[in-house]
């Protein structure tokens with residue numbers, strides 16, 4: 001693979017003294033026009049970066065959340081204050097909450113903010129390994145599916161490793177499998193066009209860009225062998241929240257008999273959410289929707305950042321421990337148990 005695999009979306013920098021430590025992220029708002037880094041130096045910086053999508057993607061914000069918590073307790077917040085401040089930065093990705101919780105548990109055990117930092121570093125290491133395993137499981141499952149449609153960005157930028165859905169694509173390429181990606185634009189913030197098309201092209205993967213509204217026609221016209229997307233939160237029954245527009249892809253895939261996969265680590269599972277009813281969906285401001293010259297900026301908007309795909313539309317959930325299939329209550333519970341036993 002090219003130089004891009006050396007890019008890291010989130011890197012801890014010790015810098016010698018507690019007060020000088022920083023979390024270096026790629027500023028994803030600037031891509032693809034400019035590859036710029038941003039050094040986050042306290043919890044406010046981390047929360048701002050997460051809320052403005054300077055850092056984004058469920059796995060990346062899970063790792064960033066752990067370091068945000070570490071900064072907060074270093075700077076005198078109580079554990080509960082630090083937990084609330086950082087874990088509430090965005091509501092839908094349960095990975096954020098899980099990342100902050102791991103940092104809080106480490107801090108509680110050792111009473112030292114460095115323990116929370118170490119938890120963040122472990123999250124990064126595990127994510128790298130889990131993305132690699134998701135890639136292997138997914139490439140085996142989709143060995144005979146060269147034409148893949150994906151949505152949003154789930155790659156190097158959205159994780160600490162090679163990605164989840166996009167990790168499957170990189171692994172297919174690395175194994176010499178034929179692969180051509182259809183990348184949806186992903187309105188309103190264009191993660192598919194700005195980030196996915198950029199990182200795939202940089203890595204020598206053939207990519208065709210299409211607007212979100214064209215995806216059902218691509219499926220209907222027989223252009224796609226499989227759809228793979230990521231996850232922000234998977235309920236105990238398999239209902240899955242992901243970037244807005246995922247649900248319509250799943251419906252169109254089902255209608256056209258094209259397999260539809262989620263690829264995610266088990267940290268995306270929220271076992272306390274029984275079904276879609278228990279998944280909070282982030283509503284964002286209207287400016288993102290009204291982003292076109294001359295448009296009345298006072299138009300009412302409805303701008304959910306995510307939607308939920310009911311599990312009956314999902315062919316399989318590609319995880320580091322294998323492909324989970326219906327009935328999901330059972331396969332998810334078994335996978336969580338397997339990991340706990342390891």
Ligand code: MRU
Pocket residue numbers: 053056057058059093151152153154155158159163164165191229230231232242243244305
């Ligand atoms: O709003 P974003 O860009 O953070 O949304 C990201 C997604 O929906 C991804 O598909 C999901 O977080 C999985 S990333 C491995």
